[in-house]
Amino acid sequence: MTPKRKTTAKIGPLGRQFRGVQPQGAYTADLFWRAFKESLVKFQPRVQIRNPVMFVVWVGSLVTLALTIEPNLFGPSSASRGYNGVVMAILVLTVWFANYAEALAEGRGKAKAAALRRTRSDLVGVRILDDGRKQTVPARDLRKDDVVRVEKDHVMPADGEVIEGAAYVNEAAITGESAPVLKEPGTDIFSSVTAGTTVISDWLLIRVTTNPGDTFLDRMIHLVEGAKRQKTPNEVALTVLLSVLTLIFVIVVASIAPVAAYLQAQINIADLVALLVALIPTTIGALLSAIGIAAIDRTMRFNVLAMSGKAVEAAGDVQTLILDKTGTITTGNREANDFIAVAGVQQSDLVQAAFLASYFDTTPEGRSVISCSVARGAEPAVGLDQAKGLDFSAQTRMSGIDLGDGRVIRKGAVSAVVRHAADEFHASPPADLQAIADRVSKMGATPLAISVDGDILGIVVLSDTLKPGIRERIEQLRKMAIRTIMVTGDNPITAQTIAAEAGVDEFVAEVNPEEKLRLVRREQSEGRLVAMTGDGTNDAPALAQADVGLAMHSGTMAAKEAANLVDLDSDPTKLTDLVAIGKQMLITRGALTTFSIANDVAKYFAIIPAMFIVALPGLAALNVMGLATPRSAVLSALIFNALIIPLLIPLALRGVHFRVETAANxxxxxxxxxxxxGLIAPFIGIKLIDFLIAPLV
Known part of the structure; x- marks a missing residue:
């Protein structure tokens, strides 16, 4: 018998956030220093041009640098070298603050990537050749389908599937969880191993499933680096909008020069550059990238690996959540606690048959049936060494054993066992079987039928309980206008009972993988964005089809490749947390965009009157801030424009506080x-700065 797997329930960090507790990030002095150095590297034009708004500021700093060297470069000017130099310095600081925000957001991801690279570079594997000889090779030389033996205290050199042996593996290097996980062949989700994890007992023989550069470790390295990040669709759309606004302001500011000439008002080029920079949405332009990177980093800190920013963004727009009952809505620790025999059958016979049916069943439920039946007096039968086990499958929804004496014993869903008895033995179900099954289902438990050569002996009762607080979390999702659908392989009566207790909007019972895929497509065809979880190979099609697919790290490689999010804790309830992460990113982006545009309106009242007040004294009425001089007004607006960026960096990285309420609220x-x-802050900030610098200009 295999050892029992120890499982522990976890509350995700965003689960705590639902209760008002914000997760804390670790920003160290070393991280700030590395971000400082990286921010200087980002002054390169090929980096700046990727952000059109900040590229305009960067070009403006070059123009004012030229004017600092030669004030009359573009014609007669009243601005001194000192004034132009101050404008140039403020613009450089503005660009640097934007660079620093992005570098700081990328910092933790790059630190994680560096640690993972060190892990990868040291990996070696013992490859088993066709003739049985062993060959020690670097991990980079291993190829798909190679067979590798990993001994105790050795690190897994590549991703693979266990084909022989059983051992406990410490996955802390990947998941951060030090509790060992039992790995063995033929268990679907517990036969998958990951490069970088450590075998801490016995040995394993694995078949490599990926080529170098495609391992889970490689994917983590690429994905946690902000530099490799692709912009999300919403971010691309917002970048286009900001670029269009910037272009409009460039045209508007360029047209001011001939207007000023007509009015015989002398306009300094440095002032025009200052006006342009103050009016374009520099605040959101500087922080937009940092917001997206921070959201991906936030999922990483919650032990969820986002395959792209698009997945996190889509989570924020999800309208339908498809939740598996077992392990998501319920604790998942279904245990056998009773045996109910049909009329005319001794309970001892049912208990013994249940023991034999579960003899080869290595699932937690199968082990619990063994334990419960042994406690009720079941004993191993003679000839089990000649018996053949039947593994559970989603299609048959049964498992069992074919004994050496010819007996066929099956255990599974009541309808599946009844169909098996009719198809294989032309036997009819006992008259009281359905009544017993319905009674068990109405209690919220799962009935499993046991048959011997087509004769159904009775029901094994598997009990499961709702996860603490799951009803409240589903109610919170409903407040966010998110529809929840529970899917389960259980019968409709059990499913209906659990669905009512959990408060989900809809349930689908007795589902197989094909029906999950159809359910995802049905919801999408009605115009909804769909999220779901899965861990098995059979879940891969539905995970790939869903807009947000969350795979468990303990799951199969096929599931992890199909999904766009991987939960390293293998906690299916993280799906509800990810919705909040995505919504927080969207809210943060929208809030700072609103703040940035509102800022520009206020800065208009600072600079426009300052530029034309000499030629058009009537514009003094627009000087509502009462700024001291035209030059102090321009410099105050520019300084405020620059300083607001570092002041908002913490908000961009942490995210706007997310509350569970309707979108309208x-x-x-x-x-x-x-x-x-955003309208009020510049009036206060610019006036204060003007008060401080007026005596100096």
Whole structure:
């Protein structure tokens, strides 16, 4: 018999956030220093041009640098070298603050990538050749389908599937969880191993499933590096919008020069550059990339590996959550606690048959049936060494044993066992079988029928319980207008009972992998974004089809490759947490965009009057801030424009606080905070800066 797997229930970090507790990040002095150095590297034009808004500021800093060297470069100017130099310095700082925000967001990902690279570079494997000889080779020389033997205390050199042996593996290097996991062949989700993990007992023979560069470790390295990040669709759309706004302001500012000439007002080129920079949405342009990178990093800190920013963004827009009952809504620790025999059958016979049916069943449920039946007096039968086990499958929904004496014993869903008895032995079910099964189902338990040569002896009762707080979390999802669908292989009566207790909107019982795929497509055909979880090879098609597919790290390689998110803790309830992460990213992006545009309106009242007040004294009425001089007004607006970026970096990295409420309420609240706040803050900030610098200019 295989050892029992120890499982522990976990509360995801965002599960805590639902209760008002924000996860904390570790920003160290070393991280700040590395971000500083990286921010200087980002001054390269090929890096700057990727951000059109900040590229305009970068070009403006070059123009004012030229004017600092030669003030009359573009014609007569009243601006001194010192004034132009100050404008140039403020613009350089503005670009640097944007670079620093992005570098700081990337910092933790790059630190994680560096640690993973060190792990990968040291890996070696013992390859088993066709003639049986062993060959020690670097991990980079291993190829798909190679067979490798990994001994105790050795590190797994590549991703693979266990084909022989059984051992405990420490996956802390990948998951951060030090509790060992039992790996053995033929268990679907517990036969998958990952490069970088350590065997801490016995040995394993694995078949490599990936080529160098495609391992899970390689994928983690690429994905946690912000430099490798692809922009999400919404981020691309917002970048295009910001670029269009910037282009419009470039045209508007360029047209001011001939207007000024007509009015016989002398306009300094440095002032025009300052006006342009103050009016374009530099705040959101500087922080947009950092917001996206921070959201991906946030999922990483929650032990979820995002295959792309698009997956995190899509999680924020999800409208339907497909949740598996076992392990997501319930604890997943279904245990046998009773045996109910049909009329005319001794319970001892049912208990013994249940023991034999589960003899080769290595699943937690199978082990619990063994334990419960042994406690009720079951004993091993003679000739088990000649018996053949039948593994459970989603199609047959049965498992069992074919004994050496010819007896066929099956255990599984009641309808599946009844169909097996009719098809293989032309036997009819006992008259009271369905009544017993219905009674068990109405209690929220799962009935499993036991048959011997087509004769159904009775029911094994598997009990499961709802996860603590799951009903409250589903209610929170409903408040966010997210529809929940529970899927389960259980019969409809059990499914209906659990669904009512959990409060889900809909349930689908007795599902197989094909029906999960059809369910995802049905929801998508009705215009909804769909998220679901899975861990087996049979879940891969539905995971690939879903807009957000969350695979368990303990699952098969096929499931992890099909999904766009991988939970390293293998906790299916993380799906509800990811919805909040995605919504927080979208809310943060929207809030800072609103704040940035509102800022520009206020800065208009600072700079425009300052530029034309000499030629058009009537514009003094627009100087509502009462700024001291035209030059102090321009410099105050520029300084505020630069300083607001580092002041908002913590908010961009942490995210706007997410509350579980309707989209209308969220929009209204954030519009007041960041819209009205964005209008008021510049008036206060620019006036204060003007008060401080007026005596100096």
């Amino acid at each position: 969220l929009f209204s609240r954030n519009l007041w905070i960041y819209g009205v706040g």
